Amino acid sequence: MASSSLICNTEAWKDLKVHVEDIKKTHLRELMSDAERCKSMLVEFDDNLFDYSRQQATVETVNKLFNLAEAACVKEKINRMFNGEAINSTENRSVLHVALRAPRDAVINSDGKNVVRDVWTVLDKIQEFSERVRSGAWVGATGKPLKDVVAIGIGGSYLGPLFVHTALQTDPEAIESARGRQLRFLANVDPIDVAKNIAGLSPETTLVVVVSKTFTTAETMLNARTLREWISSALGPQAVTKHMVAVSTNLTLVEKFGIDPNNAFAFWDWVGGRYSVCSAVGVLPLSLQYGFSIVEKFLKGAWSIDQHFYSAPFEKNIPVLLGLLSVWNVSFLGYPARAILPYSQALEKFAPHIQQVSMESNGKGVSIDGVPLPYETGEIDFGEPGTNGQHSFYQLIHQGRVIPCDFIGIVNSQQPINLEGEVVSNHDELMSNFFAQPDALAYGKTPEQLLIENVPQHLVPHKTFPGNRPSISLLLPSLSAYNIGQLLAIYEHRIAVEGFVWGINSFDQWGVELGKSLASQIRKQLHASRKKGEPIEGFNFSTRTMLSRYLQVSAHVPSDPSTVLPKV
Numbered sequence: 061m062a063s064s065s066l067i068c069n070t071e072a073w074k075d076l077k078v079h080v081e082d083i084k085k086t087h088l089r090e091l092m093s094d095a096e097r098c099k100s101m102l103v104e105f106d107d108n109l110f111d112y113s114r115q116q117a118t119v120e121t122v123n124k125l126f127n128l129a130e131a132a133c134v135k136e137k138i139n140r141m142f143n144g145e146a147i148n149s150t151e152n153r154s155v156l157h158v159a160l161r162a163p164r165d166a167v168i169n170s171d172g173k174n175v176v177r178d179v180w181t182v183l184d185k186i187q188e189f190s191e192r193v194r195s196g197a198w199v200g201a202t203g204k205p206l207k208d209v210v211a212i213g214i215g216g217s218y219l220g221p222l223f224v225h226t227a228l229q230t231d232p233e234a235i236e237s238a239r240g241r242q243l244r245f246l247a248n249v250d251p252i253d254v255a256k257n258i259a260g261l262s263p264e265t266t267l268v269v270v271v272s273k274t275f276t277t278a279e280t281m282l283n284a285r286t287l288r289e290w291i292s293s294a295l296g297p298q299a300v301t302k303h304m305v306a307v308s309t310n311l312t313l314v315e316k317f318g319i320d321p322n323n324a325f326a327f328w329d330w331v332g333g334r335y336s337v338c339s340a341v342g343v344l345p346l347s348l349q350y351g352f353s354i355v356e357k358f359l360k361g362a363w364s365i366d367q368h369f370y371s372a373p374f375e376k377n378i379p380v381l382l383g384l385l386s387v388w389n390v391s392f393l394g395y396p397a398r399a400i401l402p403y404s405q406a407l408e409k410f411a412p413h414i415q416q417v418s419m420e421s422n423g424k425g426v427s428i429d430g431v432p433l434p435y436e437t438g439e440i441d442f443g444e445p446g447t448n449g450q451h452s453f454y455q456l457i458h459q460g461r462v463i464p465c466d467f468i469g470i471v472n473s474q475q476p477i478n479l480e481g482e483v484v485s486n487h488d489e490l491m492s493n494f495f496a497q498p499d500a501l502a503y504g505k506t507p508e509q510l511l512i513e514n515v516p517q518h519l520v521p522h523k524t525f526p527g528n529r530p531s532i533s534l535l536l537p538s539l540s541a542y543n544i545g546q547l548l549a550i551y552e553h554r555i556a557v558e559g560f561v562w563g564i565n566s567f568d569q570w571g572v573e574l575g576k577s578l579a580s581q582i583r584k585q586l587h588a589s590r591k592k593g594e595p596i597e598g599f600n601f602s603t604r605t606m607l608s609r610y611l612q613v614s615a616h617v618p619s620d621p622s623t624v625l626p627k628v
């Protein structure tokens with residue numbers, strides 16, 4: 061495919077490039093004073109309020125972005141995704157995470173087959189299994205109920221479920237149904253993570269869920285073997301069938317590992333790892349912890365946004381608007397990062413999850429047709445809940461670099477506190493910051509304002525805030541399972557829209573492979589040197605020096621199963 065097919069060669073892209081100069085002449089202070097403009101930049105859907113008036117954009121900018129979407133065939137690409145076409149072309153796969161939350165009677169085809177039926181077969185199996193475990197009908201090898209769950213998985217087989225678990229953990233309805241149960245996540249191959257995750261647990265009352273799309277990921281498989289050892293050394297090898305289950309697309313390898321195929325929960329190639337939280341990857345551990353009915357509400361929330369994304373006109377389409385504005389910030393205004401700032405501690409794992417969804421999806425260097433891109437794609441995503449972030453990195457955001465921010469606020473707290481004698485409730489205190497920060501970034505503070513306040517002349521430059529820093533605000537009515545599902549789907553689709561405009565494949569991840577294969581060479585060398593005393597060969601000076609220091613100085617680790625017992 062020729063480079064002329066790239067989006068940067070379209071009139072719509074060139075038009076926006078020229079338009080940047082106009083926008084740079086206008087400060088957000090002025091843009092914010094135009095009430096009509098601000099009104100047109102508010103979108104409401106299902107009690108979620110989205111405000112993008114603090115973007116460095118006019119109504120004209122937004123129209124030009126719609127032209128760009130048209131030039132990039134965004135609507136056609138959305139349709140192709142929902143129609144189950146193989147839009148992940150480098151892996152020849154369709155991209156159908158929307159089917160994971162479709163109602164039972166929906167029809168979504170992949171390769172001529174309605175996949176919604178398969179989805180519900182697995183969901184029914186999860187419901188049945190999780191109810192048996194939670195009710196105590198399913199017991200461990202010594203007859204005790206399994207009250208604790210350790211989910212082993214990494215990347216997409218970990219971050220999404222962790223985000224949802226952390227968000228549900230403080231929801232009153234979810235607390236009630238999780239009473240007496242624990243859900244933990246073992247991700248890192250670092251043995252410290254093993255120790256931390258089994259500390260205080262007994263193999264007798266623990267169910268291990270091995271979550272891996274491929275069932276070959278080195279970290280997950282070593283952690284799975286480690287916990288298999290933990291269980292079988294305590295309860296005997298036959299206990300594994302009672303204490304270990306799996307979620308995977310590779311059921312052959314699950315069986316080979318020693319997990320009963322009846323206790324395996326399938327998902328499919330058309331679910332990308334980082335888009336898999338609504339498959340058994342998330343639904344199984346979360347149903348074990350909270351019960352299936354709560355997880356079903358989460359799925360319904362995600363589906364409501366899927367419908368909105370599929371059918372709302374672009375002017376009212378929250379994920380589309382978010383995606384187009386992100387492209388505007390990255391490709392035209394030149395801002396490479398994005399801060400995700402939920403004003404809710406329950407969303408503390410949201411930014412780490414979106415970091416993977418976004419950076420693994422859109423961090424690409426070539427177009428979907430393999431043409432090297434003359435423009436950057438993807439953003440550097442990071443974030444922390446407010447107000448913690450304010451006491452950490454907001455200094456840079458206010459007076460250092462320009463970083464477009466996503467402010468996410470919740471109207472009704474999961475855990476309200478209203479102390480007598482306080483000016484406002486605790487949640488109001490939090491939300492005061494949610495409402496204040498976007499304006500601080502947009503308006504800033506001028507030297508003239510400081511002089512009126514009698515700030516000493518020599519401090520004026522230090523106390524000046526340039527402002528003109530863009531943000532969006534998203535106000536959710538509450539943080540129920542349903543709303544958590546909505547938030548997830550809004551971001552998933554936003555990221556897809558960005559990739560559709562940039563003309564890349566947002567659904568593969570070849571960039572993670574090189575490091576994995578180099579690590580495998582090192583693993584072989586460590587084995588050869590430790591077990592057979594072979595010299596280090598085939599590495600550059602730097603790696604050789606580091607490796608020999610590591611081999612010389614590291615302590616000998618005895619191969620004894622008791623070394624996997626927790627020491628913390």
Ligand SMILES: O=P(O)(O)OC[C@H]1O[C@](O)(CO)[C@@H](O)[C@@H]1O
Nearest residue numbers: 215216217272273274277333572
């Ligand atoms: O679910 P799996 O196959 O263990 O893969 C885990 C993760 O590894 C990756 O392939 C990246 O290394 C992710 O895309 C994926 O979510």
